Amino acid sequence: MTKPPRKPAQPLLGDADAPLRSRPRKKRDPAQPNLPFDPMPARVDPCLALLKPKPPKGRQWAFEVKWDGYRIAVHIEPSGVRILTRGGHDWTDRFPAIATEARRLPVSTAILDGEAVVFDELGRSDFGRLQQSLGGRGGNRSSREAVMMAFDLLYFDGHDLMETEFTARRHLLEGLVPAGGEEAVRLSEEIEADGDTLLRIACDHGLEGIIAKDRNSTYRSGCGGDWLKIKCIQSDGFTIVGYQMSGAAFGNIGALLLAARKGDELIYVGSVGTGFKADEAMKLRATMDKIKATKPAVVYSGGRKNLTWIKPKLVAEIEYRAWTHDGKLRHPSYKGLRELQDNATVYELE
Known part of the structure; x- marks a missing residue:
């Protein structure tokens, strides 16, 4: 269950003229000098x-x-393994x-940073499939399909x-x-290519994008600019x-009304009416109906009818192409x- 196809790997790495795989490195010498041990942190932001x-x-x-x-x-300790989410939950x-x-990894103690993913039939990571394997938002199912890209x-x-520095951490x-x-547990490989070339290849293969990392940087929690995403x-x-009622849509959800944050205020940024699957829409509707609100959490002037407002407690991941001139999402998908x-x-x- 943990071995999805690797079809895109070869085309992705083969489209550029130069070889794109990581250069082979020498294995570490197990006869390391006896250095003093550092305390292992319980959690790292x-x-x-x-x-x-x-x-x-x-x-x-x-x-x-x-x-x-x-x-x-992933924290590997003498007492066992712990897997912590970004928010610190076990x-x-x-x-x-x-x-x-x-x-099974050949190490006594370690902390690996990475991403838990589930692959589609073409070997691309799919956020929706990961959520489904976990039983949806708020579910408590275990995902045996999930793979860690370290x-x-x-x-x-x-x-x-x-x-x-990052280069030395990467070597180890x-x-x-x-x-x-x-x-x-798999290695997220460094791909030796020009950034523009790699981004073009990634987009051609339907991937979400690429990550750039400063080879000389230390590991700093938060968004410091040592790592970039494109x-x-x-x-x-x-x-x-909120949401708009529709008798013809999955879960009777015609569209979700969305907001972004500006300081301590929520600003309406448009609606999304595509990307729903039948079972997900029914669960989402049931979740939203438990947190109905008597008035909107945003200033709304969209002109839609049959609206139901909810408390701003749910965060949806939305794909979109761009922003309109009046600050709304262009071509959004749930x-x-x-x-x-x-x-x-x-x-x-901003």
């Missing part, structure tokens, strides 16, 4: 990628595929295949690596999680503030609800 419209230039930047899933940290039981494979190593054999990670694996299609979280455990963030308007 993740380093976040800053959204940019174009890939950066220069040899200092390393590039990877952007994965579409849940950010997780989801070890939700990802049993990842936990089992992590226990892209950083924060702690290794008793040593804190967060003040170590590649020795721990070899490239080309088919198990539940997307083929924009995708962000928006608060659901992808799913973000989990509170995933520390769901709402788009911030």
Whole structure:
């Protein structure tokens, strides 16, 4: 169940003239010097990628595929394995295949940073399929299909690596999680290509985008600019503030009314009426009907009728092409609800 097809890997890596796979590296020497151990942190706030419209230039930047899933940290300890979400919630039981494979890694203690994903039939990470495998938002199902794409190593054999440059952390990670694996913990490979070329190839293959990382940077929590994300299609979280009733639509949801954040205020940014599946729409409707509100949480002048307002407690992941001149989402499509455990963030308007 944890071995989806790898069809896109070869075309993605073969379209450019230069070889795009990571260069093979020497395996680490197990006879390491006896260095003093560093205390293992119970949790690390993740380093976040800053959204940019174009890939950066220069040899200092390393590039990877952007994965579409849940950010997780896998803690390997003498007492066992813990899998923590971006918000710090323990989801070890939700990802049993990842936990089992992590226990097999040849290391005593480690913290791996990565993304839990589920692949579609073409080998692309699919956020909707990941949510379905977990039983939907708020579900408690375990996902045996989920795979971890590991892209950083924060702690290794008793040593804190967060003040170590990214290139050295990457070197150790590649020795721990070899490239080309088919198990539940896999290496998110560095792809040696020009950023513009890689972004074009990624978009041609229907991927979400790419990530650029400063090779010389240490690991800093938050959005500091050491990591950058460049997307083929924009995708962000928006608060659901209401919905339009429709007898002809799944779950009788004609459209969701969306809001972004501007300081402490919610601003209406349009509606979305596509991307719903029948079973998801029914669950979403039932969830929204439990948090109905008597008045809207935003200033609304959209002109739609048959509206039901809800409390702004749900965050939807929305794909969209651009923004209109009056600050509304252009060609939006619903992808799913973000989990509170995933520390769901709402788009911030400038």
